[in-house]
Amino acid sequence: MIDLQGVAKSFDGTEAISPLDLPIRPRATTVLIGPSGCGKSTLLRLMIGLLTPSQGKVLFDGQPMSASALAGIRRRIGYVIQDGGLFPHLTARENACLMAQHLGWPEARQVERLDELADLTQFPLDGFNRYPVQLSGGQRQRVALIRALMLDPELLLMDEPLGALDPMIRHALQDDLRDIFRALNKTVVMVTHDMHEAAFFADHIVLMRDGTVVQQGTLEDLLDRPADPFVSAFINAQRQELGP
Amino acid sequence: MRLVVLIACLCLSALSAHAKDQIVVGSKAFTESIILGYVLADIALDAGFDASHRPNVGGNRVVFDAALSGDIDLYIDYTGTLTRETLVGQHLESDAEIPAALARFGLGLGPRLGFNNTYVLAMRRDAYPEITKTSDLKDHPDLRFGFSNEFMDRADGWPALRRVYDLPQTDVRGMEHELSYRAVASGAVDVMVAYSTDANIARFDLRLLEDDRNLFPQYDAVVVYRLDLEDRFPGFVDHLNVLTETINDEQMRDLNATVTLERKSEQQAAAAFVSQRLNLNSADIAQSGFWARLAENTLNHMVLVGISLSAAIILAIPLGLLAFRKPRLRQFVLGGVGILQTIPSLALFVFMIPLVGIGGPPAIIALFLYSLLPIVRNTFSGLMDIPQPLRESAEALGLPGGVILRRIELPLAARSILSGIKTAAVINVGTATLGALIGAGGYGQPILTGIRLADTGLILEGAIPAALLALATQGLFELLERAVVPKGLRLPRANAGA
């Protein structure tokens, strides 16, 4: 699906990502986790071509991400960020249909697809005519997800999609989101800094620190066979936050 | 982009296209020059030539340049002005050398009219009665002088006066000539400089000081015309001789008084003179009423503002976009329009004259240049202020750059761009009143004439509509904001549930 080969990224001479290989498994949910500033968002931006690697290459479907191929590739990727990234001057419907409209989809096809996705994400149909400021945080994330899924992409990249939500709403959306992932059976790469969320979603966990991958595998791998004292320390720190 | 330049050029050439098969008389921006301008035009019309008069072209330099460039064909000048100011670089020994000096510029010297309009110092009749001649001033070092700006700057003005009479006064300020009468009358200054044919001397009951050291030179009124007139309108130049020695100082003062005191128009004063003293037919005068004047000034003002602002919008938004998209050009673009803004408006108007002549075009170009900064800066900052996550989301969708600009970036920056245009428009409406100084018309015209004639009503005739137009512009843009700024950006944040 997507494959990072020897990819590194520096900003003004400071290395944010050290050279790493990371093949993303198709039809599975990969979770990138690690402390704040370790390079998770940077990695996601490299995958959708918002950043170009300083070194190494990013392959999509075996093809390198050239400038000319980028627009086409982005239509096959859905991208959701922490606060949704919805355009405030467009209604929920206009936000969701922006790309479909540009591609010249007939009205009926857009409506049909919106209905499907509203159903999938449990977004109320009357909410489509509202502007982002008129929606709650949870509803905004649902619209952002609808927008990302509109063209039925093969790959879904999510950067802390639940990060800005209240705990109650967050739990409800967590369940919904896992159901959606299961129903769609797509390749998903999700960023979080929360170990419980990682455990909840992940088929495969990639634990990062200072721009490098410390260990990757299932939750059991990380718990039972930590590759580094940092792995246990990171997991234990998050356990203790929840109390003994 | 090329289309914009083309449209701008077309607009400008349409404005500057005055028919070249017509004799165009010009005049400086004061009553006497304007009356005599109409007299010249009447003489031409009576002799069967097609002629028009552009009153209020500007100051000495502006009018002279207008004659050089062919914007005007003839005007009334003064020998002292020519030898000591306009032709000062030619180092003339006497008035006899004026024709040869003018000929080097393609200009000719016509007949002398007969009067000498020279400088004369004036004071309130009741103040300091012991001062009767200029040399008496030396004994009163505390006197306050208020001189016209032109007199302050001229080599033969204040610097010469101070030197020749050895004057000690330090409170010396430059002011608009017509305002200095009021300043003396109200006691705000003690001594002013007047012109010997000035009707205001009687009106404000001023005492004239004798020039007892013969400092001030002769300022004999003469006709200056383009030498090519003889080819273009054979015989016309000879007709000018009917003016030779027809007006003495007092008669000129009376003519001026007809306008400044009796409130006749310059055109009427000229017509009366031409028919009674020269026995010529004068042009029909349709004295325009208040509403007709208002309509004409409004139209002129709107043309100045409308064209300059539209052109500025068309150029400034792409420039703002360029500054946003190309960080390397940013300093250049923003700095460039910033520097334009620092040029004083009158200076900018005058710089334009050699390039595009007088009247509407230089004013429009100057107003256009002034309008750029607020629009460029607000377009740039409006685009820069779009939050990074939105920028990223737009790009991640895979939309092409053009669509992102049209559907995302411009709508998000719309409020800022519009308020930049609003600022530019309001400033433009105000600055356009200065266009009258270079003959562009508009609301500045009655203001300028009102100052010249000390007529408050006339000043308000320009100032009030200009203020109303500025307010209306502001209001219009507030309405426009509803139409242009997307609804989603105007809504208050709702407290919808999850």
Ligand SMILES: Nc1ncnc2c1ncn2[C@@H]1O[C@H](COP(=O)(O)OP(=O)(O)O)[C@@H](O)[C@H]1O
């Ligand atoms: N555009 C950028 N310019 C400079 N430094 C950046 C930029 N983006 C990220 N960084 C730096 O790269 C590192 C990784 O950032 P990021 O990927 O956002 O971390 P995470 O998402 O894991 O919190 C941080 O040190 C951050 O300051």
Ligand SMILES: [Mg+2]
């Ligand atoms: Mg991040």
